[in-house]
Amino acid sequence: MKEQTFYPYIEEFLKSEAFSCFRTEKRVGTSFVGIADVIGVRDVGGDVRGDIEVIAVEVKMSPSNFGKILGQALGYSLFAHKCYLAVPFSNDEAFSIEQKELATRLGVGLLEIRKSHGVWHCREVLTSANHTPHGHQLETLLRRGLGLVRCGFCGIFVDYSNVSESWSEALKKDKVYLVWRKPDRKLLFSRRKKGDWRRLYICPECVKELWEELALEEK
Numbered sequence: 471m472k473e474q475t476f477y478p479y480i481e482e483f484l485k486s487e488a489f490s491c492f493r494t495e496k497r498v499g500t501s502f503v504g505i506a507d508v509i510g511v512r513d514v515g516g517d518v519r520g521d522i523e524v525i526a527v528e529v530k531m532s533p534s535n536f537g538k539i540l541g542q543a544l545g546y547s548l549f550a551h552k553c554y555l556a557v558p559f560s561n562d563e564a565f566s567i568e569q570k571e572l573a574t575r576l577g578v579g580l581l582e583i584r585k586s587h588g589v590w591h592c593r594e595v596l597t598s599a600n601h602t603p604h605g606h607q608l609e610t611l612l613r614r615g616l617g618l619v620r621c622g623f624c625g626i627f628v629d630y631s632n633v634s635e636s637w638s639e640a641l642k643k644d645k646v647y648l649v650w651r652k653p654d655r656k657l658l659f660s661r662r663k664k665g666d667w668r669r670l671y672i673c674p675e676c677v678k679e680l681w682e683e684l685a686l687e688e689k
Contacts (some may be wrong), residue, residue, distance in 0.1 A: 556592065
């Protein structure tokens, strides 16, 4: 069996009540960090915040070279809040105490994948620590890999597939409005050759709110 065989089971597990991810994707990442096997996004905000949490999972067929594969999973903390290493085991195998101790030291969670009654299931045996991802890497991953962007006004994440650079179109068709802004200094994480630009996204609800405020001011 190949690692790719287990990706759908990981996605199913991330969408279950164990994590309640509202969106998952296979083989996504950023050019600066690398590609994670499975990514999940869940809403951890309340009624006053629109916070999300990104969960990255690295799948390996065995726990050999444990320190190396553990480091690979930890590397995803540059764009993920929680990092996990997932390994398929037979009924008489499991992560050792030593492996759990090393994973705990680095803050990497562990998932065991097992077959029961002919079906593969995932089980969390060690919870990941909470990591603080790099802001640009996080939002690049969300936009390019999962189609989510943060509204520059209210801070919630919305679907990137419905975006427009026209204010009137965004207002009439409930689209995300994209504004390009020229900064007054060089951007470190940019691959543009001539001039760097920043993106500002405004969600459909904020577009409406801003339009209504503008209309009231004109009156």
